[in-house]
Amino acid sequence: MLRIAIPNKGSLSGPAMAMLHEAGYQQRKESKELVLVDPGNQVEFFYLRPKDIAIYVSSGKLDIGITGEDLLIDSGVGAEVILPLGFARSTFRFAAKPGTVSAVADLAGKTIATSYEGIVAKHLAEQGVDAAIVHLDGAVETAIELGVAQVIADVVETGTSLRNAGLEVFGDPIMKSEAAVIRRTGADADDPKVQQFLRRLQGVLVARSYVMMDYDCRVEHLEKAVALTPGLESPTISPLHHEGWVAVRSMVAAKEAQRIMDDLYDLGARAILTTAIHACRL
Numbered sequence: 510m511l512r513i514a515i516p517n518k519g520s521l522s523g524p525a526m527a528m529l530h531e532a533g534y535q536q537r538k539e540s541k542e543l544v545l546v547d548p549g550n551q552v553e554f555f556y557l558r559p560k561d562i563a564i565y566v567s568s569g570k571l572d573i574g575i576t577g578e579d580l581l582i583d584s585g586v587g588a589e590v591i592l593p594l595g596f597a598r599s600t601f602r603f604a605a606k607p608g609t610v611s612a613v614a615d616l617a618g619k620t621i622a623t624s625y626e627g628i629v630a631k632h633l634a635e636q637g638v639d640a641a642i643v644h645l646d647g648a649v650e651t652a653i654e655l656g657v658a659q660v661i662a663d664v665v666e667t668g669t670s671l672r673n674a675g676l677e678v679f680g681d682p683i684m685k686s687e688a689a690v691i692r693r694t695g696a697d698a699d700d701p702k703v704q705q706f707l708r709r710l711q712g713v714l715v716a717r718s719y720v721m722m723d724y725d726c727r728v729e730h731l732e733k734a735v736a737l738t739p740g741l742e743s744p745t746i747s748p749l750h751h752e753g754w755v756a757v758r759s760m761v762a763a764k765e766a767q768r769i770m771d772d773l774y775d776l777g778a779r780a781i782l783t784t785a786i787h788a789c790r791l
């Protein structure tokens with residue numbers, strides 16, 4: 510049975526469980542359940558604190574896990590990303606009160622509050638800056654107002670939390686992050702159980718980002734139409750009863766679909782339809 514670590518709370522938990530559900534796996538019904546066995550799919554899910562997931566996976570006790578890339582780097586353990594999942598996207602940045610600290614070089618001798626000590630310590634060492642770090646579990650933005658630190662290093666997504674606290678980012682982003690499937694560094698890359706799990710999640714990613722497009726067009730416009738909708742391998746072309754016309758079927762990126770429909774219409778294509786893809790294996 511494949512043993513998989515899943516975040517039990519926080520920003521990663523809901524989207525991770527939703528993605529697994531879409532991929533056909535059972536998920537826990539109660540937030541107090543710590544382990545769920547899904548015998549039909551030959552997997553066992555362990556609901557763990559997000560910060561601990563890389564530790565379990567690197568120990569080899571669990572085969573793979575879903576966590577944030579920033580949490581993986583912060584833990585400093587031997588595990589690696591095998592599939593980025595496209596949710597919980599964020600940057601990790603320094604911030605301070607405007608007009609106080611505005612460059613990484615100014616951090617020398619300052620105190621930096623963060624929940625991600627590992628990332629900050631590594632970054633300061635790389636930059637050759639000597640600063641103190643104070644560890645806080647959350648609500649780090651408040652640390653400056655309360656005088657615990659002059660600078661914070663935290664996850665920034667929309668920037669709302671920083672604005673509400675009257676803080677401003679400075680310097681380049683320390684890192685970018687998103688949720689990802691991780692495994693122990695050096696683990697067997699060809700394990701068929703892991704490969705099947707990854708194919709299922711890739712299927713969800715494709716189903717979320719592509720739509721199926723169907724349309725009819727005149728044969729003389731086919732080459733131009735197909736150039737707009739090349740599909741993954743190549744579009745399916747079927748003859749129509751109406752001579753001189755063909756039906757075309759192709760996958761297109763969902764975010765491009767409306768523009769492509771306009772362009773196809775201008776080319777003379779008609780009966781242009783898009784439908785959602787519920788699941789797929791590429």
Ligand SMILES: Nc1ncnc2c1ncn2[C@@H]1O[C@H](COP(=O)(O)OP(=O)(O)OP(=O)(O)O)[C@@H](O)[C@H]1O
Pocket residue numbers: 518519520521559560576577578579580597598599646647664665666667686687688
């Ligand atoms: N506002 C956010 N937008 C996008 N991703 C976020 C956001 N906040 C945290 N994350 C991401 O979620 C992961 C952290 O999950 P974790 O559950 O530890 O923290 P959290 O979501 O802040 O929950 P908690 O309330 O327990 O602090 C990291 O990968 C981080 O980049």
Ligand SMILES: O=P(O)(O)OC[C@H]1O[C@H](OP(=O)(O)OP(=O)(O)O)[C@H](O)[C@@H]1O
Pocket residue numbers: 520646647648649650663664665666667668669670671
């Ligand atoms: O840029 P924003 O869109 O505002 O998002 C970033 C905020 O979201 C997270 O906080 P969370 O709500 O998880 O609280 P926490 O600080 O207690 O972890 C993160 O720690 C930031 O504070």
Ligand SMILES: [Mg+2]
Pocket residue numbers: 647
């Ligand atoms: Mg948080």
